[in-house]
Amino acid sequence: MPYVTHSEAERSEMLDTVGVSDPDALFDIPDSVRFDGDYGIEAHSERETRAAVEGLLDESPDLTEFLGGGHYDHYVPSVVDHLSLRGEFLTSYTQYQPEITQGFLQALFEFQSLVVELTGLGVANCSVYDRATALGEAVLLADRVRATDGDTVLIPADLPDRVRSVLDNYTDGPEITVETYPTSGGTVDVDGLADQIGADTSLVYAATPNARGVLEPDLAAVGDLADDNDALFCVGSDAVALALLESPAAYGADVVVGDAGVLGLPTTYGMGLGLFACREDFLRQVPGRLVGAGEDDAGNRAYTLTLQTREQHIRRERATSNICTNQAWLALRAAIHAAWLGPDGLVDLAEECVTGIAAACERIDALDGFTAPVYDGHHFREALIDTAAPAADVVDHCRHAGLAVRAVEDAGEERLAVCVTDTNQESVDDLVDALAGYGGGA
Amino acid sequence: MPYVTHSEAERSEMLDTVGVSDPDALFDIPDSVRFDGDYGIEAHSERETRAAVEGLLDESPDLTEFLGGGHYDHYVPSVVDHLSLRGEFLTSYTQYQPEITQGFLQALFEFQSLVVELTGLGVANCSVYDRATALGEAVLLADRVRATDGDTVLIPADLPDRVRSVLDNYTDGPEITVETYPTSGGTVDVDGLADQIGADTSLVYAATPNARGVLEPDLAAVGDLADDNDALFCVGSDAVALALLESPAAYGADVVVGDAGVLGLPTTYGMGLGLFACREDFLRQVPGRLVGAGEDDAGNRAYTLTLQTREQHIRRERATSNICTNQAWLALRAAIHAAWLGPDGLVDLAEECVTGIAAACERIDALDGFTAPVYDGHHFREALIDTAAPAADVVDHCRHAGLAVRAVEDAGEERLAVCVTDTNQESVDDLVDALAGYGGGA
């Protein structure tokens, strides 16, 4: 059997020690609930297993993707794989014994420091699952810290359905009301928000870049509104965008959530790495794991999980969250990627997210039958495009050229959504060519 | 610049320390031999470099190979990559400082032990380049130990040209004469060898499996002939075959050479891992690196490179070989692979090399227009096949089906050579189908 290690002789000796002749005798299971069927799964050699699973995966076609919409692809340098796959990292557990797990603790402390630097906030945890659950945790935090008595959170009308759905599950238990506030011209309608915010508002959320790929031009105004109403101001962003953009703390963010998986993410289908940072005065209400610096008996600085009394394994139903397993290994990977890039490399990568989509839009806008982008303003990675032909037909047409783009419903229109990053930038030519052949409708 | 680490400030400080304003000033090169041209190579990002090199490599078509002929493919378990790529192994140097390189030394000691176990001989070094250079070293060893005054080595008529060519370079300096002895029925012609062997013979070489894939039936007779003539008996084989076959020492081998790269070899175009073992009394004439067990100041067993006075960096022109860099990392990989297989797994793998080609031959022999194998006897991995149609045409025909087989000149005939291992076994159906359509000639 693979991975099970006893020789027959050892097994006998162990059975003797235990005092049974068959391990099955150790199973203290009433007959009535014994399983005597088969699962019906065949065993495979390592080579066969690889062939089977990889063969299955190969059923998806090889496409050049211009997707985005919450999951973004950046080139991850080889060194991230090589280092993060080291067994001492990959196969270790949560750091309940800090003396023997200093390495991972330090890496998580460094990840937290990176998030603190990017957000400008005082505290960051060492990850939550993804940007949607991070927003859920932010809303629960607002509920706990009760800056107001409000139990309503305000989210922008363009929050993606998939994120909204997660938020609805998070707000269901504590009976928090989720309301949307309007956008206008592709960004937050500050006046509309002002009309809606009030004493019952516990948190206002806004994202930059927003769901349309537009960088919000005046989040300070949103922050002021939240502040005026004693509501928390929660900003959504990601670890690459934040390298370039004004620090959220500088314009009043109390909480920052979003995706740090834009750095270091392994090849994957939609995994995330939720980042979560907040003001230092919420420290004891932070969800998830925190790593702190302390001292060991030798008088040296050492790291440890800290403030564990917030956590489920100690505080149980009064814990700040139910998080046990988080995304530690992905946090390690993000930190390695950031360290490899350095501040210059990270800013350059972010700037490519601005110039790449802008250049693509300019070329597409020059084609007959396309308006790109739909909304004014500076874009980051992605933009919406108006098409003369039905957007779905344009999508099909591109698909035949091996290019994946999306049609989205936006403000009542079917529009094309296009995402450009460092990994598909050199294929923009192909996209423009494909679109050029499809300008005026069929 | 990638991998060069100084900030501009650090660079200035260092230049100040050294006392120059530009590193170029440190180059003490006469103007007459200064290079002021360009190489004409553009720099690339990591991602671009990968795309460029991988794109170039992708120019070779994806074929199912039944090749062999000195380079064999076995499935290498993932764990071999994961462990051997660990930086402390991969990026370390020859173990000139044993106290800090115990890990690699132990792994090489274990590799040597594995080769000792497989060959039955007393001493194995920790690798030479490939099976051809291993044979070259064996011939030079014979020249040094001078069991006889002979300077003629006898090799079988079927020794592959590529190996013979390497041997010719090795024997050129010491002016050793290389002569071939006949084979008959696909194996050593013992009578023919007896006619040829004599007082001038310093070494007799025979391989099992031989170049036709046949397992030599009576190497003891060869060993006896060598012994009777005070010549060394050198056996060629490989680390998988030896797991199944009678230990060469048991039938009189004085030296065993061959390929250990049949275990653990990374994905590659023809790399080898030469194995070299010999009788213990030749210890001080062994070429290449040797690892030995010793003791450290704490009284514990520890490993070190040993008998270095044989080597070029100490003995210079009187060294037992010019080997400095060997194939250490591949020896590590082979040892990991062997440890993963264990004795059962290794024997099973070897047995598959017997049954796989036998089954394939049986099916091909049943087709019109094919005789498989050409020679009687038990085969290992590969066999020669007679074809009614010209062998080259059969090769072309298979190639159109995405299958790579070879045509070889053997005993004056054009024949088909087919190699079957665990990694192409499931494609034998395709091969048989392809051949079935091509039995009787065009």
Place this chain on the structure above:
Amino acid sequence: DAPHQQARWYDGDRYEPLLDEKSTDTVTVESSLPDDLTREELTLPDLSEPEVTRHYTRLSQMNYGIDSGPIPLGSCTMKYNPAFTEDVAAHPGNRVHPLRTDEDKQGILGLLYELQETLATVGGMDAVTLQPPAGAAGEFTGIQVAKAYHEANGEGERSEVIVPESAHGTNFASAAMAGYDVVELPSNEDGRVAVDALEAAAGEDTALLMLTNPNTLGLFERDITEIADIVHEAGGLLYYDGANLNSLLGKARPGDMGFDVMHFNLHKTFATPHGGGGPGQGPIGVSADLAPFLPTPQVREADGGYETYEPDHSIGRVHEFMGNWLVLVKAYAYILRHGDVGLERISETAVLNANYLAERIEYEVPYGPFHHEFVASADEDAADVAKAMLDHGVHPPTTKWPEIVDEALMTEPTETESKARLDDLAAAFNAVAATDPEDLAAAPNETTARRIDQADAARNPRLSWHALDDT
């Protein structure tokens, strides 16, 4: 000499310096964006690739994983993670954007379908969602599904979740997160659910009973059928916490015991690496009645391929996409590698190993017979025992929990430890048992760091390198 001296890199009053202590740069941000959108400068570590590589190589050597030696943390199921699953997960076929059309991601959907069907079979459940990104997320999802079911049946007033005292902390926290009151259920003297207490607790307010079986003492809840009847008769549902499922593979199925909802910890039962705390993945299985409430999307066969769909009364999403996809791939590969015979061998060996180790250690081990884990009782401070065990080249068990055992040492060796390693573990336990208490308090000595003052770290929280400058 100690069996293991951990690597240590040292620089002044710290071990390996922080990234930002090695080299930091402040760059002035220049961008095509207007100034009011961008930050002025960014300060971050600025290291070359060689220095990055060394940093993390050194940190890894100052970290202990299953690849270093045994980690018998009870209920954590720290078993060996087969190396090949990493290569399967790195296969280019995984690089598929989640917003592709169904037609363009048939490979992904095929794997999702095969895995969900397989898990349904293993759990004895009718339907499975793979979406929850961790075990606790699975608990929350399962409770939300149960809640939606009750509400759809006009039983939305049910306000309580019953949890045994020995349950995992996440059970309590997840139930609370879903808005339920938690009712704690005492254990009886043999370490199992006190059936009479359950009878008293179950009633019209009961939404759910959450149970781990075998429980955290490694004991199978023999009265499971009776327990299920009590809860069902009260109109409640039964939730199975899959943390200890490893010990039931091939032997019993939660669905057959009457459980209506369960989660699987793929990173435990199916050996995907824990990665220093995650990512995990917590699929849930449900009975047919609850299937319409599962998260969206689900995957089904259609026209010779696969398609996604939204269940009729779906609770929506618990993750923006499909959770931690790579964990799903690795778990599927692991299951395919083992097959029926291998999976049953896992549970048999895991249970044999736990019982063998329990026999070999000199600390008192109350209760029994054990399945996959046991809880020993230390004579002295269990935390001290753990620190001293670190000096013996092994990772200690979970300490001081469950509280039902005094100074608990909750020990789960798993099936991948050889007899030699189990003997090492026993030797470590027994050496510590024979150690002078003062020496225990001074341990560990052979780890990278010496004993860390965790209380002080919590009193004076310094949670980023920015905080270090202040002190």
Place this chain on the structure above:
Amino acid sequence: DAPHQQARWYDGDRYEPLLDEKSTDTVTVESSLPDDLTREELTLPDLSEPEVTRHYTRLSQMNYGIDSGPIPLGSCTMKYNPAFTEDVAAHPGNRVHPLRTDEDKQGILGLLYELQETLATVGGMDAVTLQPPAGAAGEFTGIQVAKAYHEANGEGERSEVIVPESAHGTNFASAAMAGYDVVELPSNEDGRVAVDALEAAAGEDTALLMLTNPNTLGLFERDITEIADIVHEAGGLLYYDGANLNSLLGKARPGDMGFDVMHFNLHKTFATPHGGGGPGQGPIGVSADLAPFLPTPQVREADGGYETYEPDHSIGRVHEFMGNWLVLVKAYAYILRHGDVGLERISETAVLNANYLAERIEYEVPYGPFHHEFVASADEDAADVAKAMLDHGVHPPTTKWPEIVDEALMTEPTETESKARLDDLAAAFNAVAATDPEDLAAAPNETTARRIDQADAARNPRLSWHALDDT
């Protein structure tokens, strides 16, 4: 505390036990082959994958590589090996059998062609073979090519190869292997070739002068043109040992200096990993006159693709196939990554680093100015200095060679060491210089093993685990 305490696994009077000491099995060999062909039984270690993984994880932690810290071994050019080149080498396009037809391996031939042309440019040579599987193999190949050239010109009687005393040991051994007598050339007082001695040595017996430039003292042979003229006038050829080529990138080319043959150490100059001693790769470059004698096959462009061919007077093969292919792939990727600008920056920084470090250390450093390396002179036993440096978290330089410097410490930091690491190295040198000789003799203390008695190990050779049973 020491800057680095290496990991140590310990078991009785040994460190990590040998594979066969962990678990061994003797299997009775059963085969479809007749008994007289097969062995009766086979005894080998028999470990599970978890145990194999731990064994090598532990061994790796007890090993020091460039990924651990600097390794300033002179002439070994131990620079950082970019991680991405491993991924390029693992690309499936490398899995091509060498006996495919040219048409079916165009990807391989394309890379071989591009790399050979690039190396020819870098070396200032007219033709290159990539085949030799190591630097020493390259030397041997180059000498055989030169010999074939002489023989073709009716000068086969030339019997001597001249080698400076400070040359690498392989030069001597390779020349001897090719059947030449070695004539050792003394250095002059400034550490370079004594031109007058060369004039005396060169003559009708001279086949070849082998030269490293810069030489092993890090000194450029300023008289190289005069040297070349002397040898050429005597009818001999000039061989360039590429071990120190790293310091000439973008600055000078052996071909321009008059060298007729050279080898490249790809694992040095182009940073492919040394792998604990190999594999390396030692391509050779030659002038046009020598090109017809190169090994077979060579690669050339043909019909928009590539083909192999045998040079007219080829010496044949020095490896059964194309040597260590993966080294070729990695080296090519490395060159493409850097481009002209990056390659010149390499040599500039390598030379700056060596000179900076030489300034910072307190040991006497005779000769100069240096290129890529320098040789310091220890006051005490250089071997003791090396052992003591191990306790300072760095690898020591090459010791006691070249013998031209008393108690030599031959030091080549390479371009990939940061200033901080160079300062670490200097601190280690200087701390050792200030250490009491008795303490030096007791070092190292922080490595896995303490000082090893190498003389005893050689006197009582135990070279496999079979030999351990006897003692």
